[in-house]
Amino acid sequence: MAQVRLQDVAHLAGVSMKTVSNVVHNYPHVSAGMRERVQKAIDELGYRPNALGRRLATGKTGLLALAFADVSIPYFAELARVVSAAATRRGYRLLLEQTDGTLAGERAVVSSSEAGLVDGVIFQPSVMSSYEIAQHRNDVPLVLLGEGPAPLSVDHVMIDNARAAGEATAHLLALGRTRIGFVGHEERGQSATSSQRLMGYQEALERAGIRVDMTLLLPSRTISALGAADAVGAALDSGLRFDGLVCRDDLAAIGSLRALQERGFTVPGDVALTGWDDIPMASFTHPSLTTVSADTLALAENALDMLEERIGGYDGVGRHRIVEYVLVTRESAPAAAMPVAV
Template structure:
């Protein structure tokens, strides 16, 4: 049988309460006593009974993570970071895929398996502020992404405007003046696309370069196929672009394929940049220049916000907005080897 708190307390020569304080990370335990207890915990290979602890606290120990696409590398990598961060709290993560569909996202808002989860981390594409305002489920929730900004719930995101300006300015700084964009979308739910297109335009304006609508290639989705097809349209223009900013790395990988099969050298004949810093971007030939959001920090921030809501830290504070850092990762697709 597994060791109990009583067993650890007996071996360490302290009270059960003291062992509980050490296990739960309370600060008011002397270093000497803490060391004795930790040695006893290790010697007995103590494992906390999370089920019993959660039942006593009226919780399940399960949180949900709802994402548009589980097979998209960015969301797969983000999921891993959320699972790692949640594990530090002893939480299990239940993952749901919405496909960015309005009906499925509304179902998520109104409750995932009632009374089964303690909290929700949600990256929506279709819902709006009116949907959030009409939410009846009281499960604590943290939103990710750009669909709803300054909404009625905690929110974690990077500054997409600044990131798009930065990567476009990088291409301008290399001397390119005809810079295309791949990934524009017209539908109201395309918050990420709107922000990245705006940042691209702002960088052109700041550099005194004209905005040319012919250099903006719209895509239905953000898959490799979409990037490849969009690059084909851009290369067919009477004056093809010298550089391309793709709104995610999958689009950039597709664009890269079309450029190479068109006998263009990258970056000598055309430079290509992406967004998201997925693992594939570091192993493509050439490696991609991309914006690297701090996915670990996004996950940790969301989990910490959820934990604070569950613990009631600060009572019931107003919705909190967390901006996570990003950086420009320069690869061979713009700078060469």
């Protein structure tokens, strides 16, 4: 089937090609009736603007890129859904780029290879340093997500991971748990995400007057449910005991649940645990997961706000925004009972 052209839409709608172009580019001076007429012809013909042609005509392609390590990780899949929907509401299409968490993959994201293809990039790095990101910066506007430090020249959106981890730990303390472990951080090459969550966990224990027991830190060979299940299972098999677990993410919590249940421990009776990310399956595990839930919509909207400002010409110092989170309490670590008044 021949590609539908701009002039085909103009012919069907009975308008000029300029009018069709104005509707496609969402120019505000087009009347509602004319916009509806042209949009009907676009829908009927299935017209899709050519990105490179649009770049030549307007200086923009209407495409944005979202880049992160692994689309199979549930949190990233949900983040992609939220960012895509928010970008669509603003008139953009979103391209996903998976870096596999490799330095080469991340360097490709911030290299000049994106120039001319997309108007801007939202990027959650896993291994690139702030210094290297600053060195590779080019003419493609860039906004960073995640827990790693950002260059002074680049915009950044995140949640306060240390504070959230401290809140999860304090929640377990309020349930009367005193031997609280941390599970799921990397065995080697600890990420900024794990470092901040471990720091929040440690600080909460210290505020409660509890010294950190290094034997209760259970690293995982891989950031996965299997890796966490292996780590918790090996610890239990060695005789280590704990009554609470702060898990790096929901996958680590799911793996921990499996290891505990296979060995006859009850959750939350013997061990209360918390996850992180509030992935869709978190409310369907047995027991359901208490978990840190970031405001991903606010994260997406803040990132897109700053990216659009950069696309529009803003060239000021990088901005740093922190969005909110909540600790969603479910069965794996239910809300602490209120004291009875006497």
